[in-house]
Amino acid sequence: MSANQRDAQQQPLSRVAATTAGTLSIALENQTFSSQVYAYIAGQALDNNNALFLLQSDGQTAYYPSSPSGNGSPLLQNVAIALGAPGNVVTVTIPRIAGGRIWFSVDSPLTFLLNPGDPRPGLVEPSATNPSDPNFNVNYSFAEFTFNESQLFANISYVDFVGIPIALTLQDTSGASYHVSGMPADGLATVCAELRAQTARDGRRWSSLIYTRDGQDIRALSPNNGIVMHPDWFATYWTPYVQQVYSRFASEALTINTQAAFGDVTGRTGPLGNLNFGDAGVFAPPSSRDIFSCSTGPFATGDNAERNTIIPRLAAAFNRSTLLLPGNQGSDFPNGVSPPQYYTDPTTNHYSRIVHAANLDHKGYAFPYDDVAPDGGVGQEGAVMSGTPTLFTVTVGGRNAYVA
Numbered sequence: 001m002s003a004n005q006r007d008a009q010q011q012p013l014s015r016v017a018a019t020t021a022g023t024l025s026i027a028l029e030n031q032t033f034s035s036q037v038y039a040y041i042a043g044q045a046l047d048n049n050n051a052l053f054l055l056q057s058d059g060q061t062a063y064y065p066s067s068p069s070g071n072g073s074p075l076l077q078n079v080a081i082a083l084g085a086p087g088n089v090v091t092v093t094i095p096r097i098a099g100g101r102i103w104f105s106v107d108s109p110l111t112f113l114l115n116p117g118d119p120r121p122g123l124v125e126p127s128a129t130n131p132s133d134p135n136f137n138v139n140y141s142f143a144e145f146t147f148n149e150s151q152l153f154a155n156i157s158y159v160d161f162v163g164i165p166i167a168l169t170l171q172d173t174s175g176a177s178y179h180v181s182g183m184p185a186d187g188l189a190t191v192c193a194e195l196r197a198q199t200a201r202d203g204r205r206w207s208s209l210i211y212t213r214d215g216q217d218i219r220a221l222s223p224n225n226g227i228v229m230h231p232d233w234f235a236t237y238w239t240p241y242v243q244q245v246y247s248r249f250a251s252e253a254l255t256i257n258t259q260a261a262f263g264d265v266t267g268r269t270g271p272l273g274n275l276n277f278g279d280a281g282v283f284a285p286p287s288s289r290d291i292f293s294c295s296t297g298p299f300a301t302g303d304n305a306e307r308n309t310i311i312p313r314l315a316a317a318f319n320r321s322t323l324l325l326p327g328n329q330g331s332d333f334p335n336g337v338s339p340p341q342y343y344t345d346p347t348t349n350h351y352s353r354i355v356h357a358a359n360l361d362h363k364g365y366a367f368p369y370d371d372v373a374p375d376g377g378v379g380q381e382g383a384v385m386s387g388t389p390t391l392f393t394v395t396v397g398g399r400n401a402y403v404a
Contacts, residue, residue, distance in 0.1 A: 316334065365382060
């Protein structure tokens with residue numbers, strides 16, 4: 001999931017209009033090459049005590065499932081919204097939702113299940129890391145969004161995997177238009193080709209992240225999800241780089257621009273081999289799992305607010321491999337570095353590098369803290385947002401994808 005739970009959608013795609021009644025109209029457009037395309041919308045209904053919400057197949061009727069008696073129980077309503085032939089648009093209506101996702105599948109519908117829960121049931125979503133999941137061999141993707149009283153916020157996400165291209169366009173009452181291009185129709189093929197090429201260069205498990213069915217590439221997992229399935233993958237990948245970083249900052253200071261009330265915070269590697277940021281605590285050398293997940297080991301958040309502002313920035317600096325750049329480019333993050341300098345070290349998050357290159361506008365969440373940017377810099381996360389939305393367009397498939 002994205003760092004700030006943001007989602008985006010694209011082009012002659014889908015339209016979303018916020019109303020005083022607290023509903024949003026979303027136009028979903030099929031820009032695949034298939035007539036068997038389905039959409040699903042789920043989240044927590046903010047105006048209904050955060051109840052689990054799914055939209056029924058007519059695109060208008062809310063479904064609030066009750067808690068079932070056992071795990072893996074089927075839904076009692078049809079929630080597959082058929083999008084029709086390529087180029088067709090289906091307009092749907094949703095209430096205010098937090099933690100929302102819009103799922104798309106091609107050629108086969110998705111299966112959602114329920115687990116018991118209090119005060120609401122748990123939704124069992126498709127899993128790209130569980131071979132026993134009924135959706136494991138289905139070609140699908142999703143975007144994330146929140147629509148509340150303050151704004152619509154949406155983004156495309158590759159934090160879990162790359163699949164079917166999704167794009168977003170949002171217009172608001174000021175006349176402004178915000179667009180995230182996504183990938184073209186052959187985006188997944190481009191990503192898979194580059195992952196295979198990277199493995200040919202460094203011998204690492206990048207090509208193993210590709211899931212293939214019947215000779216066809218279905219999705220490319222993020223390294224974080226690859227490690228979920230195979231913990232030994234990339235186990236020592238980051239070790240030499242991390243050692244060099246911690247060695248560097250034993251003799252000079254690392255400055256993290258918290259971009260918050262804490263201002264610039266400096267740290268050094270202490271005698272015990274940890275980065276010490278004073279009141280923000282110490283950061284032990286991260287493992288590959290810590291770096292790719294951004295959420296374990298030294299990057300696990302807690303009660304220390306100052307530390308919690310350092311974690312996203314330090315995790316992003318590792319994923320983008322900027323900490324060994326010369327001078328303050330490497331020792332001042334994120335303000336000392338700009339996007340052309342990301343991923344330039346041979347040891348880097350090559351999945352993220354490849355994913356950004358494959359997007360027409362180079363934007364989209366490729367790791368959890370991909371929204372970290374210099375003050376006044378251009379965001380990399382592929383998000384659209386507005387407090388006064390008038391039109392939201394979401395497209396699936398990548399045909400006719402464009403850069404605004």
